[in-house]
Amino acid sequence: MSRHDDGDSDNRTPVQLPSRIPLMRIRQRALPLALGLFLSVNVLAGQAGFRTVSVPGLPADPEPVPVALFYPTQSPERTIAMGPFTVHAAMGGVPEAQVKGLIVLSHGHGGSELGHASLAEALARDGFLVAALRHPGDNWQDQSLLANGPARYFSARPQQASRVIDALLQDPAWKDRIARDAKGPRVGAVGHSAGGYTVLALAGGRPELQRLATHCSDNRAADPILCSVAPTGEPAVTPSGQLDQAVPALADSRVRAVVALAPLGAVFSARSLASIQIPTLVYEAELDRYLVPRFHAEWIAQNVSGVELHRVSNAWHWAFMDIPAMPISTPDGDIGADPPGFDRPAFLKQLGKELPAYFDKIFELSPG
Template identity: 35%
Template sequence: MSGRFLTVFLATMLTALPIAGHAAPSWGVGLHRLTLEDPVDHQPMSAVAFYPSWVKRGDTHIDLFRIAGREDTPPAPGRFPLIVLSHGNGGSPLAHHDLATALAHRGFIVLAVQHPGDNVDDQSRIGRFSNLYGRPMQLSAAIDAVGQDKLLGEEVDSRQVGVIGYSAGGESALILAGGHPELQHLRQYCEKQPDDAEACERAASLAIDDDVVEAAPDSRVRSLLLLAPLGLMFGRQDLADVQVPVLLYAGAEDHLLLPAENAAALARRLPGPADYRVVPGAGHFVFMAPCSAEMREAAPQLCDDGEGVDRMAVHDSLNSEAVRFFSQTLTAPQTAAQL
């Protein structure tokens, strides 16, 4: 009996057993690094998948992150919904690893893309239209590619997709779901709020480059989770085609992307009712995973949440709500026993 067949056989027998209280199964978590093709310039692009695994063991250290999962363990047999994750400007695909592992535990495959030219190691595309439109194109390309992956291709259900977008990743998620950003909105905002250097330096320098191609919406996207999203470029009409459920979070004390002009404005302007949550006292970085000791030493500014804010408690609630939201808005995971 082959190892793969034995794994499928055992999983089928166990998932066929009744579960007390009808609770969803809790899998182990596997990590898998992928090399994809950037649709902007056809150069290599990396991503990390978090997936339900039959193997429950240990942690993995990657860079400054301590992740509750193991690399390339056998995937749990079944068909699991796909969630793509878009990090913020200059960020990392691992910055939300606890959210990704919480979803993988409950039967979702989460694919976190490292946006070329806009990540912790390379910021060469920040402030260019090829980045504004390239990011959502990269997410669509990742959805295409994971279905062909040798390890996960048989387990992923890429017909219905959720998107998690943090900060600038929220803008990318909205474009992927049908939003149409307009630079004029950003310019008008900066005429009223010239002291907002974070946003308005971007407006002054945003450049059209040779690689720019306007991104098309992806009809596979069924729901969005937006965390402290960048929303300055979207008016009400620009969001009219975003016809999917949205769960939206902001920190009440976010001084990088002011909630009144970004998250709260999006909640008012989206065509359908957004489930809008505000975390009291929290700043912009509270939605990144709780910091390891290495992260606190290397980047303390990303770890300081202010007096009275408990990032662990915030994430316990956020992760639970994300599982609930995607369980309601995407096709339920199918275990081997159900196929």
């Protein structure tokens, strides 16, 4: 889970498969579709546009969801500092008539919708509409969601992301721009840390709260940072006096591929992960101390059939975030810090090539 007041291909090496895990395969997956079943989209824009919207909240949690939209445009980009992060985009630029698809971007615990701006810009320049949401109750300004108990925390995040998908697929400004094919609107999701959990829940993984509590009871010394911040305590009591411990179904069938960056995974059982049937790409930070890979990224990769796993060599947990212009402290040190020898700008540049190519392949699109 990430905290915020919020490439180089040589840094990415495939993980060797343990022979005891026959279901895990490090390979690329595409969804084969017969020619002519969908409208091919080749967006020619080379610029990223930017605007913000506010999505109405859920009936049970009416707080609006702030969303930063990145999208393809012909309008000229400019560089603008926004708090500790920098956006390179055309502010309010005119969107292209059609986008390749919708990608929802989920930040980590205590994070920001702008913490992965460079990745959102790269996807937008490739032709996608990117909706980077600020999770209500779990962002740099407000972390009250944790106080509501683990059931609410782990259910609210995916529900908030689904609410953003609802809104944009119904929005007159965007619904006709988002490309469709024989399977419906093209929708994908990317998430970092707790955002990685979020997109895996959208893909069909179902959190099992007792599993996380047991994990921290058994492995606190080996996974200390996660177990110091994870909501593993007693469930909250609802206004009716009942214990809030049930987690509803969270899968969103509109999401057709996910990318999980240094994800929180210990909350999922092997059975739950095996239920994920859509293309899944997982990135592991080799030296991650916030979410120790063997309990999280590697656990996910061992149990999701057909998963593609990339290990980023010599990387800490924050490698997937843009470097802020000011120090931002976390339980795992400064967000902008990296191990000696790790070139984060080069890695983010490479990631900005790999993820658009991945979604192009999944949706069988030509590069933008």
